[in-house]
Amino acid sequence: MRLDTFDGSGTPTDAADWLRKMEKVMAACRMTAEEIVLFIPHQLTGQVDVWWVGVCDAWTPARGAITWEVFLAQFRVKYYSDSFRDKMNDALNHIQQGDKTVDEYERDFSNTIRFVPSVASDEREKARKFFTGLNARYREVMGRNPPTTSITAVEEARGMEIQFQLTMLQQRRNGNSTDFEQMDILYCYAGVTEAETRLILSSAIxxxxxxxxxxxxxxxxxxxxxxxxxxxxxxxxxxxxxxxxxxxxxxxxxxxxxxxxxxxxxxxxxxxxxxxxxxxxxxxxxxxxxxxxxxxxxxxxxxxxxxxKAEHKSPAGKLQSLEVLMWPWDDISMDFVVHKYSR
Missing domain, CATH: 1.10.340.70 (Endonuclease III; domain 1)
Known part of the structure; x- marks a missing residue:
């Protein structure tokens, strides 16, 4: 089995991907806490290895033993800058499903939330963020009983997506979807209870x-x-x-x-x-x-x-030309100014 090393190059996302791979390896090998502390330094190369040696040399016994949690905290401070974490936090607050499928939206959500540990560690808040970013047609149905865990929210959204697709396919087979598609309206049948079904219409605009x-x-x-x-x-x-x-x-x-x-x-x-x-x-x-x-x-x-459309104005008549006079001054006209405007 080939293990990936980390040399510090790349983006914060690359660093997070490497950490995730290491966690999978350690879990598969069932390493103890002591084995993890000995294993991780062997996966560091270049400037990262130099940096970690410096951290270990500066670590005093009064601060306790060096553990995996200590390594994670130091690593994140080193390779996740404050500006990057602020950017990810802002992206999480404004993330929207848009035209993406539920799986595509869930993937983007997971890639963003791993850099916001305050939300990633709170399951209820994580579910609320995921629910808020879903399209309106999902929120309207799921809002009757909002999910309290992210896993439940993802599963409910996936189930509704399949239901939407089946309903749309059935409507197209029946020839009833043309008007809705032209009006840019999303629609589905949502089961509220076993004996109740309602038609939900929502505009995508x-x-x-x-x-x-x-x-x-x-x-x-x-x-x-x-x-x-x-x-x-x-x-x-x-x-x-x-x-x-x-x-x-x-x-x-x-x-x-x-x-x-x-x-x-x-x-x-x-x-x-x-x-x-x-x-x-x-x-x-x-x-x-x-x-x-x-x-x-x-x-x-x-x-x-x-x-x-018909013209609602009175029809215009034929053009009437002016009479041609024989002599000058045969016809005299003038305009009367009836109002005086003060400057």
Whole structure:
């Protein structure tokens, strides 16, 4: 069996991967505490070996014996910088499932949480963080009885994912999924009790807006100013999305904005509204600069509206040309100024 050595090169993730391999080897060999202390130094090379020898030389008997726990504490201080741990803690607070499957999300979650020991050692808090990052359709069903362990949370999410996929497949076979897919709606049947089943509908657009906000430079600046308390009309909701007077802020340069306009105008449940009605419908939920102008341009560019919708104005008559006069001054007209405007 070939054992990997560690020379200190690479990223903190590489260091964590090496530690994990060593823990597996020690567990498989059933090493005692004394054997572990003798085994680990043989796996260190280069500058890491020099560093550990220095730690051992500086270790005084008054501080107790050198154990595996002592090595872990010293190793993490050496190779997990404060800035890196702060970065991982911030990533854990904002981690989202997004378009990832439950297994992909669980893998990213595990790779992040191992650098946040305060959460990794608290099973209830670990389950809460995992639950918070799940998509809304999972949280809505699981929220009736939130899981208290991370293993339970992962298993429930995986079971729901399979149920969603089976429901979607059945709907497609029955030919009933077209409207939902066009409306960007996620749906599933969730069993609440043995005798009760309900249909859950949730739009994927709010989650896509949240993902787009995290890539938009202007909204990232707004988010920073919110934390500093410098903007009054902008707030953060429970999911961490930026809102303007309660309306979800949509980044200007994003595909999700075009999809919102399309959903509000072209789907079967909207039936091609005019610019005024479409604007009034959108402004209840979303906000972005020059929204009214964008809505007007989108409606004006709709070929179906131009071909189908009737003109509600009175029909124009034929052009009437002015009479050609024979002599100058035959017809005199003037304008009367009836109001005087003060400067």
């Amino acid at each position: 709010p989650e896509r807006v949240l993902e787009a906000q995290q890539q938009d430079r202007l909204l990232l600046d707004v988010r920073k100013r919110i934390h500093e308390g410098k903007v009054g009309d902008f707030t953060l909701d429970a999911s961490g999305a930026v809102r303007f007077r309660g309306r979800l802020c949509v980044p200007q340069k994003s595909q999700v904005k075009e999809d919102i306009l399309k959903e509000a105008h072209r789907t079967r449940y909207t039936v091609h509204p005019g610019e005024n009605k479409m604007y009034q419908d959108l402004k209840k939920t979303y906000w972005w600069k020059r929204m009214k102008i964008d809505v007007a341009k989108y409606v004006a560019s709709c070929g179906i509206c131009q071909r189908v």
